[in-house]
Amino acid sequence: MKLLDRNGFRTDDFSRAGADGAARLDAVIVPFADLPSTAARAGKRLGVDIPNTVTVEQLAPHFEKLALIGIAFPASTDGRGFSLGRRLRRAGFKGLLRASGPLIPDQFPYALACGFDEIELPDASAARQPESQWLQALGAITLPYQRGYARPSSIFEQRRQARKEAAHG
């Protein structure tokens, strides 16, 4: 698996629980089933892997102790994770949001807009699609239409600004 954020490929600070010696590491990801029984520990960061069918209501009680939520994308065509990520952000989750699965570069800006910070890619996807293609995809559409997503600006927002300035000018 390869980890990618808006600056490119990077090393993963987190390890999956059960991996060799993971319990001693500073940042551990546990399966969703183990979450209720896993306590937050001082100085350690806790993450959870979830399928895209988990609800915000199931996760919200754990927000405080979670530094990372990793949402599975079983296929690049399964877009449930985009809506789930957005719901988690709107419900107030402030930690890292990770999309885990075979996404493609063209989906990278969508993932960031829906509130994700990083993508965990299968090695085969990363081997075919180098870092440059992922970073380039971020700049493909410089100004999208929709307002309210995690992006610097939008066409609707720019037009609103222009109207405001015209009204005051």
Next chain:
Amino acid sequence: MATPLKRTPLPAILIANDLRIGDVVFWSQSGWTRDPAAALVAHDQPAADALDAAATAGMARQEVVDAYLIDVDVREGVPVPRHFRERFKTLGPSVHPELGKQAQFAAYARAAAE
């Protein structure tokens, strides 16, 4: 590998679409051809396996897409698909006889029409 797909009845040919152009192409003695009459006919399973391998290789090399085997009748030496869908695919739109392979390969079109 996953379980093999249902085997195509024989004799069979390999049909695909050219990736860059979209044209229907066939595997022949000398690689991909646009002429359905030149398609290499597999009469036994080893020959059909060779066509399967050509399909996989052609897709891996970004030459073709949607490559698969179809069963044919050999009419006067010309392989004609048994199923009407594949027959249309080797001919062109029936409502535009001036377009597609039916216009380009008259001998094949005659064999397929019989």
Next chain:
Amino acid sequence: MYRYDEFDERFVRERVAQFRDQVNRRLSGALTEEEFRPLRLQNGLYLQLHAYMLRIAIPYGVLSSQQLCQLAVIADKYDRGYGHFTTRTNLQFNWPKLKDAPDILDLLADVQMHCIQTSGNDIRNVTADQFAGVAGDEIEDPRPVAELIRQWSSLHPEFSFLPRKFKIAVIASQADRAVMKSHDVGIRIVRNKAGESGYEIFAGGGLGRTPMVGKRVREFLPKGQLLAYLEALLRVYNLEGRRDNKFKARIKILVHEIGIDAFRDRVEAEFARADAFSDDENAELARISAQFEVRNYEKLSARSETFEAARKSDPAFAEWVAHSLFAHKVDGYAAVTISLKPVGGVPGDMTSDQMRFFADLTDRFSLGELRVTHAQNLVLPNVKQDDLHALWRELGKAGLATPNVGLVTDIISCPGLDYCALATARSIPIAQAISNRFADKARQDEIGPLQIKISGCINACGHHHVGHIGILGLEKRGQESYQITLGGDPTENMAIGELLGPGLAAGDVPAAIERIVGVYLDKRADGETFIETVKRLGVSEFKAAFLAGAQNEAA
């Protein structure tokens, strides 16, 4: 009509560059076909039987003469000199090459057009009433709302990988000319008791394998809240729509399985948490609306003496007029439907020569604007009645004056197995055979309004479920086979047709239609149309005639 501002312009140009890059990555092998397929579909590029097919968006069916000319240029340079208008009011080219697709997109961008989301599991081209803006019965023009949705839905970060395609239609009158209730979401602009305009929302309509009439999910949504509401509704669908079975993935199945009340509750709960951009949405809608206003209508009298005189003296013109005109809200004008259904022709096809010729007529006679209808015809929305006779004479020169709009030969047909990789049987030759069988114009007039709709597979692009007579092409034991349904209705009284019996061989279809029409001619009351007789009598007598003949043929 709507013209791009600098933002729209930049967006579409960047979209072209993005697709060019995607094509290059596919050709280099960086993208597998499996990864590339959804990307090319989101840009309207299919791989069909004989070639790629490019579906060009015609948002809510509105085209300028300049845009039509550009389509002719593309048809000649990159295709085979013709295009095909579809039931979603788009235009398809049947022979483009993958390597040329980005260049075609550049040519489209030059005239403010694109192929964004004409396919794929995303929000598709939004459709509207073909008489929007000129119909006297509308509350307001539905096109600005459709344009707002077009922009909002373009490359949506959350809704580009839905369980399945998502179609929206917008109308603004009680009469439904856009089959609104067959859409995933149907929007009708209405007024509440206080006289304010807002939106009545329907959800869960659809054709395909499981046809459903859309159900009302919101009686009145105030202006300014539409995008927030749609976002809530799409989020519920994106998360809860089925993904285990392609044929159960449309929103209609979700609505059906959990019930409209439970669906409404979930949407309302999500909507309650939505961001409100109300004032801004209204301001944006006002900006768009201003561009649809036609300011150069002439002051004319309601009655045109020139038109009346021509109608009296020229019976062929009068015959065409009887089927082709729609009342215009402005005195002295008419909206004219132009049939793309010449007897024996391919429904919805137009050659590049016809496109150029028609673009010229659009400039001369209709303020430079035309419309595409879901019935695969064209509309000139702004013709002076004084000009109708001259227009008709010109149309005749290009074979575009067939006087059959709404009649038995005005058939909707999908491309079927002559082009489409998904088709199970051919559609066009069936349409041609029926058209030739009923070619006699006096008989067509005797039969009156009758809508035949043909699909070449269960996906129902040819709207067969809502045809007065519907025809569905399937494969049966290695042969093309055609099922006939009766009593479908695409209007505000939307109804799904009922199956008459076992499938027929292609050659037997025209005779079966004859028998069905025969029952109507025999049993109709005075002044009753075909569909009215079917609704009064029920299908049983028609079924009996259909089956009796089918058995004779089998024997």
